[in-house]
Amino acid sequence: MEITTKSFEELSTKELYQILQLRSEVFVVEQDCVYQDVDGKDEKALHVMGIKNENVVAYTRMFGPGDYFKNPSIGRVVVAKEERKYGYGKIIMQASIDELGKRFPKNTIELSAQTYLLKFYNGLGFVVQGEEYLEDGIPHVRMVKN
Template sequence: MEIQIKTFEQLSTTELYQLLELRSAVFVVEQECVYQDLDGKDQKAIHVLGIKNEKLVAYTRMFGPGDYFENSSIGRVVVAEDQRQFGYGKVIMEASLKDLERRFPETPIELSAQTYLLKFYNSLGFTEFGEEYLEDGIPHIRMKK
């Protein structure tokens, strides 16, 4: 899997379509969660694309301090269902963390994690804080690294 990191303006229409398609396939269809994915934040985000055979198979979006949370943040972490056995979630997260730490070296990184993924995010150095909450009907918890 090849990692590409782009601003919104650098995304091609095909890349934008593929990332919206992947997010919809997993978050809306697979997880049966009706929510407004197009939230007006993609334009401020840094997009991390995991490409395999010219197809988007993994993705995250990142934000600098103050663009989403007070600190830097990572969100919309997603891997295509038929690609999860290859460890691409860890690969895309490690690439995202490395890039955010390079861009904003003194800033903690936050995310809003689906609670069933706590161990995954713990393995990447994140610790949970605050109380569990429902976001779009799915249990989440805030985490920080």
């Protein structure tokens, strides 16, 4: 899997289509959650794509301080179902953490994590901050990494 990071303006139509298709497959269909994925925030985000055989199979979007949360943040972390056995979630997250570290050194990184993935994010150095809450009907917690 090859990792690439692009601004919204740099994304090709094909890449954008594949990103939105992957997010819809996992967050809407697989997780059976009806919500507005196209939320108007993609234009501010940096898009980290894991590409395999010319297809986006893993993805995150990142924001600078104040663009989404107070701190730099990572969201929409997703890996295609058939690709999860290869550890691509950890790879795409580490690439995102590294990229934010380069762009915003010495900043805390923040995310809103689905509660069932706490162990995954703990393994990447994130810790829970605050109480569990519902986001689009799914339990989440705020997590930070210093």
